[in-house]
Amino acid sequence: MKQLLEFFPIILFFIAYKLYDIYVATATVIVATIIQVVITWLKYRKVEKMQWITLILLVVMGGATIYLQNEQFIKWKLSIIEWLFGLAFLGSQFFGEKTFIERIMSANLDLPKVIWKRLNLMWALFFISVGFINLYVMFRFNTDDWVNFKTFGVPALMVLFIGLQMIYLYRYVPDNKE
Structure with missing residues (x-):
């Protein structure tokens, strides 16, 4: 279950990219990663530091990708x-x-x-x-x-x-x- 949860955002990123484009895929991976962190917190009552750093960097870099329309x-x-x-x-x-x-x-x-x-x-x-x-x-x-x-x-x-x-x-x- 934990491994599936780890791959959940990247799988959704890939699907969204193939169905739409890099910008929809980026928005999808941001939302999926937020959900992943919430689920991790609810299930284990702990989120690793690197998972937080990954989420923050994803929101910043992904947000810049979407806002500036630059992949x-x-x-x-x-x-x-x-x-x-x-x-x-x-x-x-x-x-x-x-x-x-x-x-x-x-x-x-x-x-x-x-x-x-x-x-x-x-x-x-x-x-x-x-x-x-x-x-x-x-x-x-x-x-x-x-x-x-x-x-x-x-x-x-x-x-x-x-x-x-x-x-x-x-x-x-x-x-x-x-």
Whole structure:
């Protein structure tokens, strides 16, 4: 249910874009994200900081897209969000006792401190790289291609990255044959 809730705005964005245009899709994703945050709050009584930041940035950049009738603002939002995630992961290397990835995954995985730091750095570089890949797509391809990249390409990159990460972590997973 939680994963469906996370993809709810992007699915509606894609459908609205295909049926109408980037401006209707932008308005749709703003409303859907507001609904997503409200549902998250009602269900869990907590909304993560990055979810708030994403919503605020979406309202600002999406609002500028609609008001100024300039699709570049909504396209830039993806890079800015990815870079913020990357910087947050990178910053956690230096602040606090645990890195972001360790805070997220340590309940399910026991790793040496150095591996947590490497893993966290990989996530930081992944997010920063996706931000730059988005710039490449938005400046080199048309809006249809960018929407497809945002809807399918970014999640595919995430799945690929997680798969590679799992291969990397496999040697650190304890063998339960005992």
